[in-house]
Amino acid sequence: MTGPAVLLLPGAGARCDGFFPGLVDSLAAEPGCRVIVHDVPETLAQVPAHLHDLIAREGAGPVVVVGQSLGGAMALLLARDHPDDVAGLVLLDVTPINDAAICRRVERAFRAVAVICRIPVIHRWFRSRMMKGAAREAHRLRLRPDCAAVHSRVAAEADLIRLGRVVSGLSGLSAQFDETGLPRVPAAVITADRAPTGATHVAHQRIADALGEPLLCWPGSTHSVHLTHPDEVLDAVRDVLGRTQAERTIT
Secondary structure, three states: OOOOOEEEEOOOOOOOOOOOOOHHHHHHHOOOOOEEEOOOOOOHHHHHHHHHHHHHHHOOOOEEEEEEOHHHHHHHHHHHHOHHHEEEEEEEOOOOOOOHHHHHHHHHHHHHHHHHOOOHHHHHHHHHHHHHHHHHHHHHHOOOHHHHHHHHHHHHOOOHHHHHHHOOOHHHHHHOOOHHHOOOOOEEEEEOOOOOOOHHHHHHHHHHHHHOOOEEEOOOOOOOHHHHOHHHHHHHHHHHHHHHHHHHHHO
């Protein structure tokens, strides 16, 4: 194995195994790095300490962290609280933890859904709607077959009650988050193809600026950018790994 290890953090409170299609095998083949696939705890506040302990137990640090959506927010919290654990960052349409207004809306919405989903028939209805929506989106976007399969699986396995617990405290964490305190490490900050004047795009631009990186946006990309543009994501991870390794060689 060469270079730093890669730690994968999925979004949507999903299980990590298979969440990033083809990424584990491709990184193992080139550049031949170790990839850590790990499911995170249920509350965001626990994540930095949990991941710090994981990296120490695995003897893997510092790592390049790849996170999508809430997984990206977790990566940022780890980098802020334990900068020595993080060699690089790949942020895939990260939940904008540096925008308190967005995070308040996200937390309220998902916690409200979690409450009504305690009624099993409603939870099943929501999951059914998500599965149908995932199938339509996969067809519309012409997702690669393995990416379409992951899209369908995440929808079928969606636990909206658990997701409500995962986002609990998001607004409080966001109110205390300052992207200018992040460590300057090699990074790729990727945003979905949406209006550049929108709040999410602006928040992502601030994160990219704080890290000294350009904000990347690929035409047609969605929030699930790891599924709409898997090859570009792989290239971005390899690029960050290469720059991280180059910095290690220089120092």
